[in-house]
Amino acid sequence: MREKIGMVSLGCAKNQVNAEQMLYLLQEAGFEISGDPAGCDLAIVNTCGFIESAKAEAIDHILALGQLKAQGQLGKILVTGCLSQRYPEEILQELPEVDGVMGTGSYGDIVSAVEQTLAGTTVKAFGDIDAPLDETPRVLTSPDYYAYLKIAEGCDNHCAYCVIPSLRGRYRSRELDDVLYEARQLAADGVKELIVVAQDISRYGLDLEGHDHLLPQLLRGLCEIEGVHWVRLHYLYPDQITEEMIDVIASEPKIVKYLDIPIQHVNDTILKKMNRRGDKAFLTALFRKLRARIPGLVIRTSLIAGLPGEDEAAFEELCAWLREMKLERVGAFAFSPEEGTPAAMMEYPPSEVAQERAAYIAELQSRIMDEWNETMMGKTLEVLCEGYDDEEEAYYGRTYADSPDIDGKIWFPSETAVRPGEFVMVTVTDVYDGELIGEREEEA
Secondary structure (H helix, E strand, O other): OOOEEEEEEOOOHHHHHHHHHHHHHHHHOOOEEEOOOOOEEEEEEEEOOOOHHHHHHHHHHHHHHHHHHHOOOEEEEEEEEHHHHHOHHHHHHHOOOOOEEEOOOOHHHHHHHHHHHHOOOOEEEOOOOOOOOOOOOOOOOOOOOEEEEEOEEOOOOOOOOOOHHHHHOOOEEOOHHHHHHHHHHHHHOOOOEEEEEOOOHHHOOOOOOOOOOOHHHHHHHHHOOOOOOEEEEEOOOHHHOOHHHHHHHHHOOOEEEEEEOOOEOOOHHHHHHOOOOOOHHHHHHHHHHHHHHOOOOEEEEEEEEOOOOOOHHHHHHHHHHHHHHOOOEEEEEEOOOOOOOHHHHOOOOOHHHHHHHHHHHHHHHHHHHHHHHHHOOOOEEEEEEEEEEOOOOEEEEEOOOOOOOOOOOEEEOOOOOOOOOOEEEEEEEEEEOOEEEEEEOOOO
């Protein structure tokens, strides 16, 4: 066995997939993989650099590893991912504990980068972020019953506030057969829930020669795989949701009726400034159509408070729309003016105002979620068990309405043991602190 390598992966699920691919390549090269950086010869920090809070989190992790290094508990530090793609020279200059940086176009070169860093070379590896995607296996870091299935890289939407295209390149879809092959392998390894991710999954296939939208075909193929029980969809761009997509989502029982559709705002002027396609009327009509066509649908969205052009009237318009539409899941973030983006050059509300507005949306949304939770009372739901809490003396899991690490849980007692990854039926009997409480329907 070669040197011991630790991994810290930050940010989104798409970044986690890259980390898992790097772990596979390192493992195949004979390195020992550790979940704890302490005692490792080298630690990799796979960073996010999307907004200010993500950058701060990454730097905090690097500094913490630097302390381990100063104490003699860690050898080298290699920084990968979006932060290093965005600030390669700054990281090396301002964080002397870092021994090398690697960009988002060089994940496939991780073995060479690690070997060079261990040998004392200051690595700076930055490949083409628009290059075709490598088909690399993964070492799963999620629980063995669910996995993220990344179907594309990059983004072509060019929203005015977003740096992703400059960090991840143009939109590149994986070939359909490659995605289905990976999904079958995951299912064979015991994965029961596939969470389909990309910066925009609704655009899948449009960039491939001779193809139109391939998402419906992909979803049908995923639903045919034995062992796959749930298929969950994250990040559909509103204007790319086709009639065929809606039909497939509505008709395939394995596709959970939960759609993550980031909209960011509903004020027409702001949407146009931010280079978002569609207006409030379009978004309202789309969400109403989705609800009509997909019974029981839970919609998640993300919003940005304090965008350029958001005065009090525009903010109240957004809040009024939320009260009217009653979306079940909403994440609200304060606008982060990112250097190099058009939005950063525009006039926008002070950061403290943006923070206050984001907090107000969160409070508003908690009341909407409470109302939705009350509608679940007495309903029997399929639950994916995720574990047992000794303190609560109850099992916990997720319903179709809950994505891992984002949404809430449902808690339930059981007379018989339930394994993580097992599906059980639970009747909702109560709500506590925004989460559901239920009774397991014991099998006869």
